[in-house]
Amino acid sequence: MAKVEFETPKMREYPVIPIIHADAMAHSQPFVASSQHQESLGFPGQLVDNWKEVAIDKMGELLTKYRSLKVYLDSCVKCGACTDKCHYFQGTTDPKNMPVARQDLFRKVYRRHFTFAGKYFPRLVGAEDLTEQVLGDWYKYFHQCSQCRRCSVFCPYGIDTAEISMAAREIMDTIGKGQKYCNEIIGKVHKIGNNLGLPEPALADTLQGLEEDIKDDTGFDVRLPLDVKGADVLLVTPSADFFAEPHIDGLIGYAKVFHQAGISWTLSSYASEAANFGMFIGSYDQMKKIAERVRTAALELGVKRIIVGECGHAWRVAYSFWNTLAGPFDFLDPRYPSPQHIIEFTSDLIDSGGITLDKEANDNRIVTFHDSCNVARASRMGNLPGGQFELPRKVIKAACNHFVDMPADTIREKTYCCGGGGGLLTDDLLELRVKGALPRMEALKHVVDNNGVNNVAAICAICKSQYSKVLPYYGFPRDMIVSVHQLVSNAIVLGDKQ
């Protein structure tokens, strides 16, 4: 692949709304899926001849299936409240990365074909036919949206651009113009069980190696069980946890927590993936198929609980959608929420004294926390709204003496995406990923400069990979990013309870 030349945006002392530069990112688009990747998901191998008709038909179908799409397309008044809220707009200054302008790429075609004003007065309301040019814009700019929902927080009608970019991607898949990264990965999940395409023997081998590492490190026989029937807990975690840094340190953390709590658990080789890229491409069918693997595995292994590892969009799918897609989970122990997040699990153990943490083990760290967008704006933890903000912070503070939050308008429900979510974590979009990270990096710099922060903790596999990649572009060390359960792993006191 030809190396794309681009400049890393300069970090601004005070974030200001940038001046727009038309087409600043018009050159950015991901690789198109090959016919093999398309067809394995039941999509056409390449752009079909009558793609315009097929696309409009599909749009009509989606409008009757998704209230969100219909209402959001009708309701926008172009007030401009969202225009400065997207990290990709801030980092690229391309006006088509303003949420409303991104929606309008879709809305103008909707208006042309499905509204009175657009059919008879297209110029007046900015309605346009779906031309090759418009399709090109769709492919580029609906792959410059990480579906992070930050715009939906600020919209007076709650219009969520993610819903529109999901619909656009589904239409593009239907006409044969899918994205390689997502569709290739979904194919691997169907075939092998995880995004990486890591088969059972390799997974078993990896886990065994980790057990040996932990033994060398701590002297304790902490297990990472695979396909153990009759275990209490099925842990479903993003497959990046099996090999990537710092993800794997988080996995070790989960294992130590289970070990110390004395709760039997297992991973599944059949459902060895928490991630569900079906959401990114807006496909209910794909999302359902992937989610059903978890149900099947849980039934086969006869577990009583399902716990989900550190992954942002996976937790959205698990928390918000699993019950719908693959439920009801009435065969699990009703005393526990299903599914449960590993943070909820660890938090309960901290409260009950089931595990003991020695904060001093992390005294070399001053930690801040990155709220991952799908956890923050599309899910919950615990019983109270906002638990998704409180519980991870509580776990971090239980494991570390030094914790500092980033500026208030960049955390919690106002958090900025890491720049790599929504199916964009691919090297063919590296420029976009680096530029989209700008607001997050500025917020991080603020606490680095003012509070001496040297670690940022996250609970999302995509965030962790994205940080590892882009931190150096902004002059930060790559290993600054840590897993929350890596901090737990360092602090947990193994052995007999004191």
Add this chain to the structure above:
Amino acid sequence: MFFALLMYGAALVFTVGVGWRVFIYARTPAPLKIPTTPAPTTRTGVWIRMAREVVLFESLFKSNKWIWLFGYLFHASLLLVLIRHLRYFTEPVWGWVALAQTFGTYAGFAMLAGLFALWLRRIVVQRIRYISNLSDHLMLWLLMAIALTGLMMRFVAHTDIIGLKMFALGLLRLDIQPVPADPLVLAHLALVAGLMLVFPISKLLHAPGLFFSPSRNQVDNPREKRHLAPWAAKLESK
């Protein structure tokens, strides 16, 4: 006679048109739980969230103080102006409508100011200019013209207000009376009719749309309660 028919026609298009949209919104399922979190975990909580959005424009306030200020000024003034206009449709005039008379009258100026400020933003702020279509400008001009003709009848060239009220009451009682032949009255009425006609086919649908927005009106309880749309239920493995 023409104006009576125009007003009836516009009212019909408005009611049926908006009713039809609401019907479509209500009929279209929301297959997945997508409230923007943190979200209320109970129905009551959702009512409170929705009330804060409708009454205070809470999300807009979080987003942009200027747009909130101008938008709020316009909408609140419009409400007062509409309340004041009830006096032309009630005989005797309801007590609380009479009470709102002064506020409603001066709210006309506030409404015009809010609209003008919103329009100024639309041309001055680069980002908002970029996202504006001709229809976005026309909508503001239409509303400003309605406010302006109304204010002129009150403060510049008094019209035959008794005659106008006869006309309005006549419409309600299906006993059509002549409309005062004052160009300001005719312009005001024609513009209002225009507004009612475009309502169901324009962005003014944001008014009913807000109530159907899944990111705002859904309860955050997906783990406790299984949510299944009819078309999704058909996909369940048999």
